Amino acid sequence: MSQVTATDLYEVTMALSYLREDMQAPATFSLFVRDLPPGRGFLVAAGLEPALDYLSGFRVGRSDVQEFAEALRRPVEDLEPLHGLSFDGHVRAVPEGRLVFAGEPLLEVTAPLPQAQLVETYLLCLLCHQTAVASKAARCVVAAAGRPLVDFSLRRAHGPEAGMQAARLGALVGFTGTSNVAAANRYGIPAAGxxxxxxxxxxxxxxxxxxxxxxxxxxxxxxxxxxxxxxxxxxxxxxxxxxxxxxxxxxxxxxxxxxxxxxxxxxxxxxxxxxxxxxxxxSGGLDEYGVDRLVREGAPIDVFAVGTKVGTAADAPYLDAAYKLVEYDGHPVMKLSSAKVTAPGQKQVFRGPCLRDVIGLADEESPAGTEALLRTVMRDGLRTEPPGTLTAARARFEADLAELPNEARRIDRPVTPEPMVSTRLTTLTTAVRQRIEARTRAGRLA
Missing domain, CATH: 3.20.20.70 (Aldolase class I)
Known part of the structure; x- marks a missing residue:
């Protein structure tokens, strides 16, 4: 199966229409999680490295066009404008291992509109699944209170590749081994069994x-x-x-x-x-809740092996994530649908001590005492630096976890930090909303 055709059909129909209408101005899409799942005090950003691999190799080939045509029941010639399309855009993203919260962009893509549109589904699939599993595994690390953890999830994973991801993500947050032989060899994780x-x-x-x-x-x-x-x-x-x-x-x-x-x-x-x-x-059906209970009661257990519930993120197996257009051809845009309003413009997350975050615009200066979370990781379709390592991602995770407030670390009933919104972003959001509403009213009166 081609990674290019592993997409939703409407991505193909929209991209084709954009090409035929010559709508190829730069577009920025922001990928973020609307709300954290119940029982989560934080998320661990994950999936960026495979996402960059995907974008680096993205190119619509002849066979992909054939598959698109078959799916649409259209002549191949109708889909010919898609042939040769590759990704040559820019990507700003939160590095793997950083802790993130609701509303904060995990990744922003800026590329010609057809390109940015066509990669949506695969990026959501990669980042949502891996962030969900990494976050579940991270909570096991918190619950284990320094005791080693081993990944036993492969046999119950949602497919072999999901099992590979689970082993990698466990290692990313500090697991000491995996039962998965292929993952052990691919990622340099000690094999255990x-x-x-x-x-x-x-x-x-x-x-x-x-x-x-x-x-x-x-x-x-x-x-x-x-x-x-x-x-x-x-x-x-x-x-x-x-x-x-x-x-x-x-x-x-x-x-x-x-x-x-x-x-x-x-x-x-x-x-x-x-x-x-x-x-x-x-071992045996353990996740962070079982591990936490055993640690709290003082059970003399030296190593915890976790599998099914962690590899599938069983209690929160998906994220309410979105990939939304926030700017097109230099103009900020937003969605006003009830309960799904999006903020316009390219964004940045400014992180202060104790993970006090402010979501602002990308061109704002970092407030004193803060750091910008999103980094430029791809420019003109090329990575800006070598692929990241698990060691570096784990170090970022450990540093953020040490800063995380205790109430957000709790296994039961955690309290999630809520990012603030900068004055400039608030002002822009109000202005864009008013512009859209005025245009809508004018359209009704016409």
């Missing part, structure tokens, strides 16, 4: 399974101990680890039941056996 219950079931006994596994993998091993009876499984694992003189770096994994109570009993049993270095890993 143990064994399945089926492995235990194929042997005559749990102990035989543990010993066989240790023979194949003589380095640090982690035994899954809840296939039959968790307490007995822990005792068996302790016996095998002692017999084989394995300890430091090894672990036992709890995957079901009352994880807090089981972890306390497992810790006591391992300590009594002289295996204080053996870690306890917990």
């Amino acid at each position: 143990t064994m399945a219950h089926s492995y235990i079931e194929t042997f005559a006994s749990e102990e035989e399974a543990f010993r066989a596994f240790a023979r194949t993998h003589p380095g640090p091993v982690t035994f899954l101990v809840d296939t039959f009876d968790t307490d007995r499984g822990v005792a068996t694992a302790a016996r095998v680890l002692k017999d084989l003189r394995l300890g430091s770096g090894c672990g036992v994994r709890l995957d079901s039941g009352d994880l807090g109570a089981l972890a306390r009993r497992a810790r006591a049993a391992l300590d009594a056996a002289g295996l204080r270095d053996v870690r306890i890993i917990a």
Whole structure:
């Protein structure tokens, strides 16, 4: 499937009309989240790097025109104006890893109108999904309070590529490993994994399974101990680890039941056996809510493995995001539809201490003590700097998280910071609204 044709049909029909009408003046579209999902105190900007890869390689080829024509049931010649269209515009965006809030642009595209229009759907798809998953993973990091987290989401992800993204986004916010081998290799993330219950079931006994596994993998091993009876499984694992003189770096994994109570009993049993270095890993339907509960009750869990609910952002699987035209041919524009009003003009977000943000116009000077969040990341269709790294994105995330007010960090009932709007943006919005309303009234009277 071509990335060019992975778009909504109306993007094609509008772009074609713009080309035929010779409407190719520069247009600026702003991509932002209208409102944060319930239960979210912040979002983590993510998806920019793959978005820039997409824009860098965007070009409508002959086969794309053929697919467009087939979808529209039109002769190929009718779609010929689209052939050869590529992206040569500018992009300003919030770097990956920064915390963002409602109404703040994640990205602004300025390009000839047909180009800027045709890339809308793919950009929304990339940034919305990845920002949603990164934000869910970040809340797990907050809940874990310094304990390591591992991504186990691939098998329940919404497709293999979504699983790859989940592993990358977990690493972006500080996860220490992933079970996804392809993602581990692609992104340089440590691979992590143990064994399945089926492995235990194929042997005559749990102990035989543990010993066989240790023979194949003589380095640090982690035994899954809840296939039959968790307490007995822990005792068996302790016996095998002692017999084989394995300890430091090894672990036992709890995957079901009352994880807090089981972890306390497992810790006591391992300590009594002289295996204080053996870690306890917990998995099984965990997300930030489960992790937070276990941490708060003092469960002696060393590592949390999170999967399904995090990789799918289960409680908030989508963002109410929009990609709206804010300027065309040098003139600011806005939408006045009820509950979906947009602010006109190219914008900037000015960030002060404790993440006190002001949304203003792009040509405003940064107020004293603030920094501008949106950076120019693409000019004339080319990246302005080499691709960003996970290490750099993680550093940005950690710095912003340290500044985030405690009430926004809360797992339950967080309070979301509300950005202010600059005086200049407020004035422009009022002026554009009045101009549109006056034109509308004149049209009714005509």
